[in-house]
Amino acid sequence: MAKARPQPRIKTLFKARTLPKASTGIAGLDELTQGGLPRGRATLVSGRAGCGKTVLGLEFLVRGAVEFDEPGVIVSFEETPEELARNVASFGFDLNALVAQRKLALEFVSVERDEIEETGEYNLDGLFIRLAHAIESVGAKRVLLDTIESLFSGLTNLAILRAELRRLFRWLKSKGVTVILTGEQGEGTLTRQGLEEYVSDCVITLNVQLVHHVATRMMRVVKYRGSGHSPDEYPFIITQEGFSVMPITSLGLSHEASSERISSGNAELDGMLGGGKGFFRGSTVLVSGTSGTGKTSVAAYLADAACKRGERCMYFAFEESPAQLLRNMRSIGLDLTPFVKKGLLRIEATRPSLFGLEMHLAASFGAIEEFSPPVVVVDPITDFVALGTPHEVRSMMTRLVDHLKSRGITALMTSLSSGRTVHPDEDGGVSSLIDTWIVVQLFEVAGERNRGISVLKSRGMGHSNQVREFRLGPDGLTLVPPYRGPHGFLSGSAREAQQQAENTPDSKRNAL
Amino acid sequence: MTARRSGALAPAPRAPRPAKRDRDFYQLRLYVAGQTARAQAALRNLEAVCETHLRGKYQIEVVDLLVNPQLARGDQIFAVPTLVRQLPPPMKKIIGDLSNVERVLVGLDLRPLPKKAAP
Numbered sequence A: 001m002a003k004a005r006p007q008p009r010i011k012t013l014f015k016a017r018t019l020p021k022a023s024t025g026i027a028g029l030d031e032l033t034q035g036g037l038p039r040g041r042a043t044l045v046s047g048r049a050g051c052g053k054t055v056l057g058l059e060f061l062v063r064g065a066v067e068f069d070e071p072g073v074i075v076s077f078e079e080t081p082e083e084l085a086r087n088v089a090s091f092g093f094d095l096n097a098l099v100a101q102r103k104l105a106l107e108f109v110s111v112e113r114d115e116i117e118e119t120g121e122y123n124l125d126g127l128f129i130r131l132a133h134a135i136e137s138v139g140a141k142r143v144l145l146d147t148i149e150s151l152f153s154g155l156t157n158l159a160i161l162r163a164e165l166r167r168l169f170r171w172l173k174s175k176g177v178t179v180i181l182t183g184e185q186g187e188g189t190l191t192r193q194g195l196e197e198y199v200s201d202c203v204i205t206l207n208v209q210l211v212h213h214v215a216t217r218m219m220r221v222v223k224y225r226g227s228g229h230s231p232d233e234y235p236f237i238i239t240q241e242g243f244s245v246m247p248i249t250s251l252g253l254s255h256e257a258s259s260e261r262i263s264s265g266n267a268e269l270d271g272m273l274g275g276g277k278g279f280f281r282g283s284t285v286l287v288s289g290t291s292g293t294g295k296t297s298v299a300a301y302l303a304d305a306a307c308k309r310g311e312r313c314m315y316f317a318f319e320e321s322p323a324q325l326l327r328n329m330r331s332i333g334l335d336l337t338p339f340v341k342k343g344l345l346r347i348e349a350t351r352p353s354l355f356g357l358e359m360h361l362a363a364s365f366g367a368i369e370e371f372s373p374p375v376v377v378v379d380p381i382t383d384f385v386a387l388g389t390p391h392e393v394r395s396m397m398t399r400l401v402d403h404l405k406s407r408g409i410t411a412l413m414t415s416l417s418s419g420r421t422v423h424p425d426e427d428g429g430v431s432s433l434i435d436t437w438i439v440v441q442l443f444e445v446a447g448e449r450n451r452g453i454s455v456l457k458s459r460g461m462g463h464s465n466q467v468r469e470f471r472l473g474p475d476g477l478t479l480v481p482p483y484r485g486p487h488g489f490l491s492g493s494a495r496e497a498q499q500q501a502e503n504t505p506d507s508k509r510n511a512l
Numbered sequence B: 001m002t003a004r005r006s007g008a009l010a011p012a013p014r015a016p017r018p019a020k021r022d023r024d025f026y027q028l029r030l031y032v033a034g035q036t037a038r039a040q041a042a043l044r045n046l047e048a049v050c051e052t053h054l055r056g057k058y059q060i061e062v063v064d065l066l067v068n069p070q071l072a073r074g075d076q077i078f079a080v081p082t083l084v085r086q087l088p089p090p091m092k093k094i095i096g097d098l099s100n101v102e103r104v105l106v107g108l109d110l111r112p113l114p115k116k117a118a119p
Helices: A053-067 A081-089 A095-098 A126-138 A150-154 A158-175 A267-271 A295-310 A322-330 A336-340 A357-371 A388-408 A492-503 A506-511 B036-052 B101-107
Strands: A042-047 A072-076 A104-108 A115-118 A142-146 A179-182 A202-211 A216-224 A233-239 A241-244 A285-289 A312-319 A345-349 A374-380 A408-417 A436-445 A450-456 A466-473 A476-479 B026-032 B058-065 B080-087 B091-094
Touching: A042 A053, A042 B091, A053 A072, A053 A081, A053 A095, A053 A142, A053 A179, A053 A202, A072 A126, A072 A150, A072 A476, A081 A104, A081 A285, A095 A104, A095 A312, A104 A126, A115 A158, A115 A345, A126 A158, A142 B091, A150 A158, A158 A436, A179 A216, A202 B091, A216 A357, A233 A295, A233 A357, A241 A345, A267 A322, A267 A476, A285 A295, A295 A336, A295 A374, A295 A408, A295 A436, A295 A476, A312 A357, A322 A336, A322 A345, A336 A345, A388 A408, A388 B058, A388 B101, A436 A492, B026 B036, B091 B101
Parallel strands: A042 A179, A042 A202, A072 A104, A072 A142, A115 B091, A142 A179, A285 A408, A285 A436, A312 A345, A312 A374, A374 A408, B026 B058
Antiparallel strands: A202 A216, A216 A233, A233 A241, A436 A450, A450 A466, A466 A476, B026 B080, B080 B091
16 A cells, blocks of 8 residues: 655744634633644544544534624535434434525535546646635635545555645645534544545544443543643533534532522421521532332422422422322322412433433533522433443532532432442442432331431431431321330330330339 | 537547437547646546547547536536546546557447557
């Protein structure tokens, strides 16, 4: 295989200290690249098929034309203008209208190996002329080349092709346009055809990771010459609004800490929390416990209390349908239906496994943004744990908690633990993120199971250290006065027997 | 029938199509970008091949993309020089200066003819 002669490197001197950048308008990506892609230079986006390379490129062009008044030229080697228009429509833009308004120009370059014969010397002036014509026709500032690798499959003279590509990128640079080019990832190389050889300013890689059959898209800025950037890999999603990257680091720990207190909805439970006033507004509460301990009931109380105060509440139900939840809560005397009808309570019931973690996070953010509730319930968060690695789950939970806190939203999350004890890992490592941790558990004593509730921690307030027995009945959630005998915590009939025994002087002596 | 050839390689006006076209008639279009030595060589090579193998049944139209850039789109031109065989179908493209006569003959589907190729 003939290789092009290496060209002498030309050192670039930066006049300005900060590199001029072209904003992408894509949520999160501008933060990751500290302002956008290098203006007037080329950025390579590499990844395997189906990673979203073309979508990223198209969105950069479309947003440039719509939001930043920077017209663009889309050079497509694979997709026809009709196919491109469909792709762009999928994230809410009308490509044909943009073309009609002369904000975008489309250039479809078809390279059909079958109908091409090569003989002798040639150059790619045809491509240059078409590109120059398109750039001039709209006054383009941005150019997408998707993907120039098609030339490699159409042409056999690689020496000419490589020399011409080098000339092409030099020429594009001289035109001052910001270029984004896509490339298929090769085995062990960034791109199959070594496009990184021509583009040395900025390289972004995309890939899809499969964890437990759920795909998560990941993005990484591999290289950004002359600019700081975040080198880590970040999850991203492609939604109806297009690309969205959610960098964990973009959320700071700068949220306000309110000293206002709000009721948990149950006076007795409030009584266990510093001075009987309930949770801090804007805090994050975790209710963990084994199956059937009453986590959802505790959550429903908070929702009920919020609605009674006239506040909106969003309830993410990941295991029950809204109707089922409403019926079940009626059985403990909580009728939430009127609040749903009044629009105060919104129940979002989906199974997290239907989407990947990131899609789920984005959907939740979207719903919260739209409804803007002061109180949010996530019931349960445990379902997320099955969707990703512990690190991913923790990253997702961190962003969810940060998102809620930064908006001053009081959040209650339930977590299912499998054993009798509480395993910190089972809640996705979220326990260190939360402010108040309530544990509900079942005690099996003398042939019966009784419920116990305790406050494991509650930041910024004193709290009860007792494990209180509680009952769920038609009258709702009631806490039984604590009993501590010489044998420790007693519950249910054992407590009643002990209390009766204590009332009898003889038995009391025996008991002691 | 003769080859249309404008000495200065100016864009050719639409060539008058022959009234009666038989299946052997070759309508050829050569795309170039400016009057480069390579463009001139390509046209010379093409004319030589045509005179040898297609005498009297071909027409050459030269398109200079520097003058008419919008014409590059229609025939999907990205390299120059590119020779497009518009007739007979199917459409064929040969890119390069046409210096290798064998390849040109293959590209124009003239290969089966066991004619002696020009050196």
